[in-house]
Amino acid sequence: MKLLLVGEYREGRLLDTSAELFGFAAAIGGDASIFLVGSAEDVPAFSGALYLVDAGLYGEYNPEVHKQLLLKAVEEVNPDLIVFIHSSYGWDLAPRVAASLKVAQVSEVIGFADNAYEVGCCNAKMHRNVTPSTSKAVITIQAGAFPALQSEGTPLVKVLSTDVASTTEFLGYEPAEAKDVNLAKAEIVVSAGRGIGKKENIEVIRSLAKAFGGELGASRPVVDAGWIDHGHQVGSTGQTVAPKLYVACGISGSIQHLAGMKKSGFILAINKDKDAPIGEVADVLVVADVLQFVPALTAKLS
Amino acid sequence: MKILVCIKQVPDMESHFRPNGSATWFDESDLAFRMNEYDEYAVEEAVKLKEQLGGEPEITVLSIGPDRVIEAIKKALAIGCDRAVHINESAVASKEPWQIASIIAAYARSIQFDLVFTGMQSQDRGSAQVGVLVAELLGIPSTTTLVGFAYADGVVTATRELEGGVKGKVRLKTPALVTCQLGLNSPRYPTLPNIMKARKKEITTFQAGDLSSEPPLTGSSSFRHPEKKGSGVVLEGSVDELVEKVIVILKDKTAVLR
Numbered sequence: 001m002k003l004l005l006v007g008e009y010r011e012g013r014l015l016d017t018s019a020e021l022f023g024f025a026a027a028i029g030g031d032a033s034i035f036l037v038g039s040a041e042d043v044p045a046f047s048g049a050l051y052l053v054d055a056g057l058y059g060e061y062n063p064e065v066h067k068q069l070l071l072k073a074v075e076e077v078n079p080d081l082i083v084f085i086h087s088s089y090g091w092d093l094a095p096r097v098a099a100s101l102k103v104a105q106v107s108e109v110i111g112f113a114d115n116a117y118e119v120g121c122c123n124a125k126m127h128r129n130v131t132p133s134t135s136k137a138v139i140t141i142q143a144g145a146f147p148a149l150q151s152e153g154t155p156l157v158k159v160l161s162t163d164v165a166s167t168t169e170f171l172g173y174e175p176a177e178a179k180d181v182n183l184a185k186a187e188i189v190v191s192a193g194r195g196i197g198k199k200e201n202i203e204v205i206r207s208l209a210k211a212f213g214g215e216l217g218a219s220r221p222v223v224d225a226g227w228i229d230h231g232h233q234v235g236s237t238g239q240t241v242a243p244k245l246y247v248a249c250g251i252s253g254s255i256q257h258l259a260g261m262k263k264s265g266f267i268l269a270i271n272k273d274k275d276a277p278i279g280e281v282a283d284v285l286v287v288a289d290v291l292q293f294v295p296a297l298t299a300k301l302s
Numbered sequence: 303m304k305i306l307v308c309i310k311q312v313p314d315m316e317s318h319f320r321p322n323g324s325a326t327w328f329d330e331s332d333l334a335f336r337m338n339e340y341d342e343y344a345v346e347e348a349v350k351l352k353e354q355l356g357g358e359p360e361i362t363v364l365s366i367g368p369d370r371v372i373e374a375i376k377k378a379l380a381i382g383c384d385r386a387v388h389i390n391e392s393a394v395a396s397k398e399p400w401q402i403a404s405i406i407a408a409y410a411r412s413i414q415f416d417l418v419f420t421g422m423q424s425q426d427r428g429s430a431q432v433g434v435l436v437a438e439l440l441g442i443p444s445t446t447t448l449v450g451f452a453y454a455d456g457v458v459t460a461t462r463e464l465e466g467g468v469k470g471k472v473r474l475k476t477p478a479l480v481t482c483q484l485g486l487n488s489p490r491y492p493t494l495p496n497i498m499k500a501r502k503k504e505i506t507t508f509q510a511g512d513l514s515s516e517p518p519l520t521g522s523s524s525f526r527h528p529e530k531k532g533s534g535v536v537l538e539g540s541v542d543e544l545v546e547k548v549i550v551i552l553k554d555k556t557a558v559l560r
């Protein structure tokens with residue numbers, strides 16, 4: 001199998017997730033080439049062909065132009081599989097390439113067997129297998145699903161360029177907002193999810209956090225609804241935490257939330273749904289109504 | 303100005319899912335359906351833009367599926383969309399992103415919309431493909447994962463959400479398509495007078511097969527509950543018993559309780 005891996009740069013640096021592309025390539029086997037819109041200053045060790053585009057010329061986000069350049073690499077490599085990370089760069093570019101080639105795309109792959117790719121669905125509650133019916137295919141792999149692997153060797157660098165016009169103008173990055181709460185340092189984090197029902201109930205969860213002597217965290221819908229500010233958000237677009245104890249109150253356990261807390265020492269989840277995917281990572285899943293169980297636990301602790 | 307909003311109806315994610323007969327997808331019976339959460343932000347953003355432009359734009363809301371999707375369409379009309387297109391497809395569950403996008407593009411091509419809003423992904427399938435595929439099929443620029451949107455004089459300024467709290471600012475000219483991320487705005491609830499008004503709004507029906515007959519590019523199988531990997535315990539019972547048990551476990555297994 002011939003693979004074309006698509007790595008990512010942010011502000012001139014190759015992102016660490018690229019190592020997961022190498023991990024995936026090693027797991028599935030085959031000849032890998034890599035395509036990068038980045039900088040010659042920071043290319044990975046690699047023992048295959050490396051199609052390099054100077055991000056200084058075209059920008060790190062410029063989807064129409066990146067697509068055309070990637071299609072040039074596809075023409076040279078003639079890959080069976082084009083592999084992206086399922087990230088804001090990957091899910092934006094992958095469908096463009098799949099549409100141009102009119103080939104199957106499988107999104108957010110977590111495993112594979114024969115010609116089928118395993119993916120999550122229904123907010124990670126269920127899994128299914130997706131089989132491309134085209135001879136080539138595009139996939140995006142879930143961040144964290146495959147082990148990061150440092151590759152070795154000296155790549156054979158081929159520089160690509162194009163005169164295709166941009167259809168979007170990249171104006172620049174906005175840095176992450178300063179965090180007013182440092183969850184990463186806390187030994188205990190007690191987080192509120194949408195299951196708490198309404199803003200006022202944040203206090204119920206805050207009381208438990210206090211009783212434990214821990215910090216208050218939250219899932220994204222709680223932040224989006226304005227129940228608490230973004231500094232408390234745990235997950236791929238919030239903070240990553242690994243406390244000794246993480247308590248998830250009314251949190252379903254989406255991939256993006258798990259990305260921010262699954263390395264916690266001990267995970268206690270309270271959910272009325274026995275099937276909630278948080279059960280996959282929880283050491284203890286208490287099947288109960290948070291608004292009944294949490295106050296009772298708080299009372300016992302205080 | 304003509305605006306299109308594409309919405310999907312999805313099951314409540316708190317439902318208990320069971321595979322259908324061929325295990326390609328879930329069995330629909332006993333499921334309660336609602337508007338895909340990401341699409342609620344798309345509808346709201348379109349309605350906000352209409353308000354910003356003094357009511358001039360006409361907003362069409364589109365949904366593909368069996369008759370049940372009319373409920374989601376009516377909600378979008380009650381929130382402020384002007385007219386609706388229901389693309390009837392009873393086998394919508396077996397249609398994959400390429401087919402769905404081909405159907406939408408076949409309809410949209412004939413109207414020439416200035417702006418298309420979609421959710422960044424659906425809660426059930428989560429492929430994050432359909433919006434971008436529609437734009438590619440229409441040959442218009444697009445950008446994804448919006449947490450900020452501004453429009454003036456044919457130019458969209460979009461704020462994309464990247465990883466770890468970083469954002470990217472992008473400008474694109476209409477006609478264009480954008481996909482909306484959670485938190486882009488605060489979706490309003492339809493009011494009773496607006497629900498009444500929405501009843502008079504026009505819903506045009508098409509048959510999916512008349513718009514596109516693209517074959518699928520992927521097949522689906524083995525829809526299932528994931529294998530339990532962890533060694534976690536599940537506790538059920540009365541609240542008092544549960545509290546006692548949890549305290550014993552925390553004392554035993556963690557160093558945080560003495």
Ligand SMILES: Cc1cc2nc3c(=O)[nH]c(=O)nc-3n(C[C@H](O)[C@H](O)[C@H](O)COP(=O)(O)OP(=O)(O)OC[C@H]3O[C@@H](n4cnc5c(N)ncnc54)[C@H](O)[C@@H]3O)c2cc1C
Nearest residue numbers: 193194195219220235236237238250251252272273289290
């Ligand atoms: C690109 C991207 C980035 C994202 N980044 C993040 C992120 O950083 N962090 C994040 O959290 N999410 C993130 N999300 C959103 C994520 O996909 C989920 O939508 C979100 O995590 C769900 O939050 P939740 O579990 O609180 O809500 P839901 O998924 O709605 O779950 C609520 C849970 O509460 C339970 N429940 C309801 N009522 C009760 C009750 N009375 N008692 C007990 N349990 C109850 C339900 O059974 C359910 O399991 C991101 C999504 C995308 C696409």
